[in-house]
Amino acid sequence: MNLLVIGFGYSAQRFVDLYGSGFARVTGTVRGADKRAQLARYELDLFDGTAPTAATLATAAEADVVLISAPPGPGDDPALTGFGDAVTNGRARRVVYLSTVGVYGDHQGAWIDEDTPLAPEHDRVQARVRVEEDWRSRIGDRLAVLRLGGIYGPGRNALVELRAGRARRIVKPGQVFNRIHVDDIASAIMGAIRREAGGAWNIVDDEPAPPQDVIAYAASLMGIAPPPEQPLDSVELSPMAKSFYASNRRIRNTRAKQDLGLVFAYPTYRAGLDALWTAGEGRS
Template sequence: MRLFILGLGYSARHFVRLFGGGFSHIAGTVRDPAQRGDLAGIEVYPFSGGSRDRRTVQRISDADVLLISIPPGNAGDPAIAAFPDVLAADRRRRIIYLSTIGVYGDHAGGWVDESTPPQASLDRTRMRVAAEQAWTDTSGGNAAILRLAGIYGPGRNALVTLRAGTARSIIKPGQVFNRVHVDDIASAIMAAVRHPNGGLWNVCDDEPAPPQDVIAYAAKLMNVAPPPEEAFEIAEMSPMARSFYASSARVSNTKLKRELGVTLAYATYRHALDTLWRAGEGR
């Protein structure tokens, strides 16, 4: 199988590290090919929306699997806008689109699943809903839409932010949300690649929790004091950071386990942080 990735970000790169051996060829896009980082062995092409590269068009045409992790913009999904003819030419390829559980909106801490209609109140989540539909239409209904929870893993977790002194305990009563370790995202992507049909699946852990609980647990592992609590109403935050507290929901992953057969490596943040701490994170 030949894999092409639109947007070689944190989750996509981790997927390649864990499952890249299952593909005969891997290529993908980044905004700046000079910033290759850990992309050895992957053909890298520039793409930041707008104009398209001839070699990128060819690689998309050749791909058996297309993984999309580029967020949509005000004008819609940039990849669909740039490559409509290439994408429409072959609907047999497997399309995996990485979306977000943020599309469910605020449910005051109540449970939601894939049958819950999107309730997107923010511009960026409305654009996500539109992008999900666009990829579903482009694929003739055969796209796998993976709605990801809050992403964390090596180099990106509460242990790291505590050690850096940037962690905060923002208290908003009743606020809960799910998370997902990047290893489990990779497993979900591979399961979707192998699944014969398109569909919609939540990719999240078993235990939605208040954000301050995660910080407190990480601080306990590190034997340091957690940061002082700050009331959400008066805490100084950017509009983007504040917007992440606009919704509170408990998201079910039952369908992910039942239909895609995914067994989570890290069903709770505690298990994941224990493993990351043992691996040296935050030290």
């Protein structure tokens, strides 16, 4: 099978590193020449969100599997606008779209699953819902939507943030998040590719937890004092960070385990951080 990755970012690159050898050809797109130079060991084309080249469109038409990791823009989705026709009318038997659990909105800490109605509260996640629906209307059961929790893994985790002095223990009483290790995302992508039918699945860990607890646990592994707790209303946050704290929910992953055969390498943030610490993360 040929694999095309639209948006060769953190999660997509990890998938290719772990599973790329199972494909006859792996190609991808990045937005800029600098990024392509940094990732010179991969076969990557430039796609800046406008019009793909004729060669890139031909590659899309010949792809058996398409992984879409690029986020939508404020207007039309660049991936859909640029590649929709080539993918819809090409060889692709499976399109995997990486979305977000933010599409469910706020549930005040209640448990939810894939049957919970979508209720996106911000432009960024409203765009995600539109893109999910647009791809589904085009390709139907060939579409697999993976709604991801907070992504962490090598180079992107609480250990690294603590070592760099960027970690903060921001507290909103009752607030919890689900997370997901990037290796478990890769496993879920492979499960979605192997599955005959499409659908939408929550790709999150087993244990939604307060964000300040994750920082404290990472600090305990490092043998350092955790940063002091800060009430949410006392700190300055970016609009994106504010949107994370605006929604509070506990997310079930049962259906992904059943349908995709997902077996977590890191079912909790503790298991993930333990492995990252052992691998040397946050030590220098």
